[in-house]
Amino acid sequence: MSLGDAGEAGFLPHTSHWGVFSARMRDGELEVRPHPGDPDPNGILENFPAALRHRARIARPMVRRGWLENGPGPDDRRGRDDYVPMAWPAVLDLLGSELMRVRDGFGPGAIFGGSYGWASAGRFHHAQSQIHRFLNTACGGYVKSVNSYSSGSSQVLVPHIIGEYEDLTKRNVSWEQIAEHSEIVIAFGGMALKNSMVAGGSVSKHVERGAMQRAAERGCEFVLVSPLRSDLPDEVRAQWVSCIPASDTALMMAIVHTLVTEGLHDRAFLDRYTVGWPVFERYLLGETDGQPKDAAWAAPLTGLPADEIVALARRLAGKRAVVVVSHSLQRAEHGEQPVWMGMVLAAALGQIGLPGGGYAYALGAIAYYGRRFNAVPVPTFSQGRNGVCDYIPVARISDMLLHPGTPYRYNGQTRTYPAIKLVYWAGGNPFHHHQDLNRLRKAFARLDTLVVHELAWTATARHADIVLPCTMTLEREDIGASSNDPLLLPMRPVVPPYGEARDDYAIFADLAERLGAREAFTEGRSVRQWLEHLYEPTRAALAARGLPAPRFAEFWESEGYELPQQPDDGGRLRAFRQDPERNPLATPSGKLEIFSETIAGFGEADCPGHPAWLGPVHVPDEAAPYVLVANQPRTRLHSQLDFGGHSGASKHRGREVARMHPDDAAARGIREGDIVRLFNERGACLAGVALTDGIRRGVIQLPTGAWYDPADPEEDKPLCVHGNPNVLTRDIGTSALAQGCTGQLTTVQVERFDGNLPPIQAYDPPALA
Known part of the structure; x- marks a missing residue:
């Protein structure tokens, strides 16, 4: 159905990762307002007005001077060189020649199509789809990355032990079920609204706060296991269990040990629906290693009293319980273990597959988890066929560039890092996502050529050899949709492009022509013709269901249409519980695998065949006595629009804000509002300080996303004056199984910064030659 008129004249419908909205230009200023049907709009929308014509925007194509003068090749001046403006025809000629040199001289396997980033709210102007289609059609393919920084270890583990990852996250426990059926929710790592307020595509309604509030008002209990009290909203009145970071697996084991020794576990469920329980039970009870995983064992590991752990286990037993494990837990050393153990805990409680019960991995991690699927397909832009089979786990890019030809283990295979000559990036910002940024700088220095499409001068753009300015979403037309959100809407452009910025599609179409592939890339269609296609x-799927199916012209002039959605039926896990023989899971056994013969057969010491307590290798010491939690920000999505007004308003003296417990701050002579220096063996950064008792002692929290801003790029490990925690995090894999990102936790020292404050230059354009 149509949503009706947007209201005041001039407002046009649009959408984003953080919400559907409408916008207009008035007296030279951008006005935005959230969708009227959104019960809990996201303030990140307020980043748009200041960002639209900010000085950080890129106005013209640019080429790094050193690359232009010396030609392709390794160069440690990347990130500290100046740039030469070029006209579009000249820069595309130059880039076309370089792509042909690499493609024809080394093969498409020497090209890495980086482009790691979120799925787009616009279904056509999705940078990843655009670049991958271009590289497939014009270059014969590219080396790709697999999995994500957010869920790299769980995406590898879950298919082995539970089945399809999408079934677990999207077709399982819904927010409607939480509101109506759950009796107790135990959230390891929490369900922070700052995370569920954003989506990989479009989102028209933010329902998470309301669902949790309705559940709490009905009598559902919430238990938050996290070093941060803010990881659940205040409305749910959760019990805060403040444990030592990375100790969740030990806590879960102790809870299950109590359930087993007191006869509170669901043995019938374990016998019928799981494999490997007897093997794990022997480990749990200490029969295999002499150490029972009981509450007394877990107490010093978790920092919780043993009697509190026992009481928590008894509180869970016999109730419609949901076990939630956040993405954050698996973004650390041995990140596979809490994901696996969370499933075992839910299985021991016997709740998996029941409405509002079981295992809701990553519920609250992103807006489209816990929501219904649409019953009709949404528009999808084909990427074509990749002629290159090689790939890397996404978080291993520095390893690939620094150590080509080196073998590594991944998901039971011994693979080899390819030799990459050219990296082409469109969408995403590795100088936000990746860890140990000083190591990443050295890795990018090894390339022949780095090409970046960007709308603003991110640190990634500043390291590029060729920088092509692309449009912001408000400057182009598209179709907004998500497979888990019912609203399909036209994204009509609000303003013309900034400077000489062009759509990715226009850039790739002209570049494909230089490589003899324009027709293959465009299929002869303009942007509008692609949107219609x-x-x-x-439209056809709606018509087949006998539902209103407006032609494109009518849709384009509307404010959007609601699509029908699938029933909230619990997906494959519900069907499996109802009849495990007829509805087996997509695991080797067809059941939940508490012990995995497959994983055990891989022989990885850091990921055995069942959940195990593998304590963190890196722990606080005299040199780095605090645990740093580098989690997601509240006022932006990752690093997107960090230069926007909403993001800027959250900073202190222009710098990102770190949070500490008042007792820790007092011990270091630090007061509210001070500027501090966080440092360890990898690097250092400055941040403002806010003091709160909502954080565990011994923990410092600094969100990611502040643009990397080195005070002196000439130094080997320059000080980031803006507060990017990834100058501090470790660039190591979670395990040999998944090689996931471990950027959530690291160890640091902190001190008050009393020197002259270096200026923040993160948003200033680089010098022109």
Whole structure:
């Protein structure tokens, strides 16, 4: 159905990762307002007005001077060189020649199509789809990355032990079920609203706060296991269990040990629906290693009293319980273990597959988890066929560039890092996502050529050899949709492009022409013709259901249409519980695998065949006595629009804000509002300080996303004056199984910074030659 008129004249419908909205230009200023049907709008929308014409925007194509003068090749001046403006035809000629040199001289396997970033709210102007289609059609393919920084270890583990990852996260426990059926929710790592307020595509309604509030008002209990009290909203009145970071696996084991020794576990469920319980039970009870995993054992590991752990286990037993494990837990050393153990805990409680019960991995991690699927397809832009089979786990890019030809283990295979000559990045910002940024700088220095499409001068753009300015979403037309959100809407452009910025599609079309592939890339269609083409399968599916199916012209002039959605039926896990023989899981055994013969057969010491307590290798010491939690920010999505007004308003003296417990601060002579220096063996950064008793002692929290801003790029390990925690995090894999990102936790020292404050230059354009 149509949503009706947007209201005041001039407002046009649009959407984003953080919410559907409408916008207009008035007296030279951008006005935005959230969708009227959104019960809990996201303040990140307020980043748009200041960001639209900010000085950080890139106005013209640029080429790094050193690359232009010396030609392709390794160069440690990347990130500290100046740039030469070029006209579009000249820069595309130059880039086309370089792509042909690499493609024809080394093969498409020497090209890495980086482009790691979120799925787009616009279904056509999705940078990843655009660049991958271009590289497939014009270059014969590219080396790709697999998995994500957010869930790299769970995406590898879950298929082995539970089945399809999407079934677990998207077709399992819903927010509607939480509101109506759950009796107790134990959230390891929490369900912070700052995370669920954003989505990989479009999101028209933010329902998470309301669902949790309705559950709490009905009598559902919430237990938050996290070093941060803010990881659940205040409305749910949660019990805060403040444990030592990275100790969640030990706590879960102690809870299950109590359930088993007191006869509170669901043995019938374990016998019928799981494999490997007897093997794990022997480990749990200490029969295999002499150490029972009981509450007394877990107490010093978790920092919790043993009697509190026992009481928590008894409180869970016999109730419609949901076990939530956040993405954050698996973004650390041995990150596979809490994900696996969370499933074992839910299985021991016997709740998996029941409405509002069981295992809700990553519920609250992103807005489209815990929501219904649409019953008709949404527009999708084909990427074509990749002629290159090689790939890397996404968080291993520095390893690949620094150590080509080196073998490594991944998901039971011994693979080899490819030799990459050219990296092409469109969408995403590795100088936000990646760890140990000083190591990443050295890795990018090894390339022949780095090409970046960007709308602003991120640190990634500043390291590029060729920088092509692309449009912001408000400057182009698209179709907004998500497979888990019912609203399909036209994204009509609000303002013309900034400077000489062009759509990715226009850039790739002209570049494909230089490589003899324009027709293959464009199929002869303009942007509007592509939008009509992509819309048609959705329209046809609506018509086949006997529902209103407006033609594209009518849709384009509307404020959007609601799509029908699938029933909230619990997905494959519900069907499996109802009849495990007829509805087996997509695991080797067809059941939940508490012990995995497959994983055990891989022989990885850091990821055995069942959940195990593998304590963190890196722990606080005299040199780095605090645990740093580098989690997601509240006022932006990752690093997107960090230069926007909403993001800027959250900073202190222009710098990102770290949070400490008042007792820790007092011991270091630090007061509210001071500027501090966080440092360890990898690097250092400055941040403002806010003091709160909502954080565990011994823990410092600094969100990611502040643009990397080195005070002196000439130094080997320059001070980031803006507060990017990834100058401090470790660039190591979670295990040999998944090689996931471990950027959530590290150890640091902190001191008050009393020197002259270096200026923040993160948003200033680089010098022009």
